[in-house]
Amino acid sequence: MRYGLLVFDEPKRDTSRKIIHIDMDAFYASVAMRENPELRNKPVIIARHPRETGGRGVVATANYEARKFGIHSAMSAQKAFELCPHGRFVSPDFNLYRETSQKMHEIFKRYTDKIQPLSLDEAYLDVTENKLSQKSATILAERIRKDIKNELRITCSAGVSYNKFLAKLASDYNKPDGITVLPPDQSHNFLMNLPIEKYHGVGEKTVDRMHDMGIFRGQDLYDKNELELAGQFGKMGHSLYRKVRGIDDSEVKNDREPKSVGKESTFSDNLKTENEVIQALRVLAGKVMTNLKRKQKHGKIVVLKIRYEDFETVTRRRSFPDYIKNENELFQIALSIWEEENTSEGIRLLGITVTGLESAVFETIPLPLWKDNYSERTIQTDDD
Ligand SMILES: [Mg+2]
Incomplete structure (x- = not known):
């Protein structure tokens, strides 16, 4: 039966993939605490002490103790100092972060080669096909989290779902040291209840405009039609129309393989x-x-x-x-x-x-036989 000439196809969800998003918890601060256990349970602020910089400088990140004082990344170090004068300021050490990040990727590569890093401390993994032939992405995510905890001695959070958008939302949901799984039959509810400011890619200005339009939660966004969203937000409107329906077909793009x-x-x-x-x-x-x-x-x-x-x-x-x-x-x-x-x-x-x-990862790299874990495994091929 035909209802008219204009038929809008409702976009279809592809739920066939298994995607994990891994995000380290307060990465720089966690590495600092690992290197100096004396910092544990103290507010740690990754920034040069404002005393050393004459008040300049910006907070790169802060551990969860410091966040209780209202300290967050991108805040001026001076402000952080005022909020928490007894906080421990630690200068960033990017070599150490890079090294830790590299080890994190070695761990990922035990499970899949389809890895898309977003930054030093975050990556998407497509485990639809994986090296363990494990069907459960949740089991894989837990194994990866355990490997990271045991070998790198820092914690991370994981989100598991059938696309990148949902996996990233999920990893953020249960931080720190948590895992959130959004199977296809639960993602709709999750999206409907999620406050609009939690939608990844929706910036502060957009949030304000959405509030003006009466959009506060996913459900409000879901109720708008595509033309209206596209009219208001252009390309992002189209994309949000799909995302609020749990649709995101973007691929996990491999690390570019340089020749x-x-x-x-x-x-x-x-x-x-x-x-x-x-x-x-x-x-x-x-x-x-x-x-x-x-x-x-x-x-x-x-x-x-x-x-x-x-x-x-x-x-x-x-x-x-x-x-x-x-x-x-x-x-x-x-x-x-x-x-x-x-x-x-x-x-x-x-x-x-x-x-x-x-x-250089899977080549004949000598494994230290006297160690029973992988933490000493080195990918560096030079002798320093
Ligand atoms: Mg992080």
């Missing part, structure tokens, strides 16, 4: 002496190695690019039987390639690239 990692420098004054070239190559080798480590990659092929003062550009490539181990080895290789060029012409540009990359 090569390189760095080049153009010099404002052409390099004329061997010393200048040596220095430049050292810097480049260092940067490339740092980048490789960060991406957890290694390779056996080195490419050196040289542009001379007459703009002639040459690239020279060398393959090796073994992976390049460290910065110094990479530097020595680049230097030897340059020496073979045997020229005294001025140099405008130098570049070093390591290519043919493979994951």
Whole structure:
């Protein structure tokens, strides 16, 4: 039976996927407490002490003790100090955070390769297909949380559902150290009751406008038609219309897999002496190695690019039987390639690239046999 010419198809939910969102709890502060147990149960504020900065500086994060005083991230450190003068200020240590984040990813990779990091302390995992052939995403999420707690000695929260939007809402629901599962038959109720400011992607200004429209909870949003939402909020209106119906088909986008990692420098004054070239190559080798480590990659092929003062550009490539181990080895290789060029012409540009990359995570990395956990497992392929 036909009701008319205009038929709006109600969008369909795809509930076939299993998505986990993992979010570390007060990440920087948790790492600080792990490194210095004396900080436990004290208000910890990740920022330089305003005394050291003359009152400047901003809070990167604060632990849950400090949050009881009303301290939150992006607040000025001075304000935090006024709210909680006995709070412990700890300067951020991004190397440590990165290292911890990398270990977190090693844990994820035991379960799936479909990982989309959002920041150092947050990631989506698609576990529809997973390395344990485990059908329950909830069991996997609990295992991941346990691994993180045991090996990294910090806690995280997990959200489990059939799409990214719901998984992220869920992980936020039971923080800290919690898990929330939103199966397809429960997500609708959850969304209807959720205050509009909790909808991920709805900023403060939008919240105000929604309140003006009488939208306070998911149900109010659900009751608006798509044209009205699109008229008010444009593209976001369309997207919210779908999200409030539990629809979000966006993929868990894998970490981009680099095939090569390189760095080049153009010099404002052409390099004329061997010393200048040596220095430049050292810097480049260092940067490339740092980048490789960060991406957890290694390779056996080195490419050196040289542009001379007459703009002639040459690239020279060398393959090796073994992976390049460290910065110094990479530097020595680049230097030897340059020496073979045997020229005294001025140099405008130098570049070093390591290519043919493979994951450094699952290679033959020695496992310490005297340890029965994984926490000592290292992904770094160099010897420092
Ligand atoms: Mg977090």
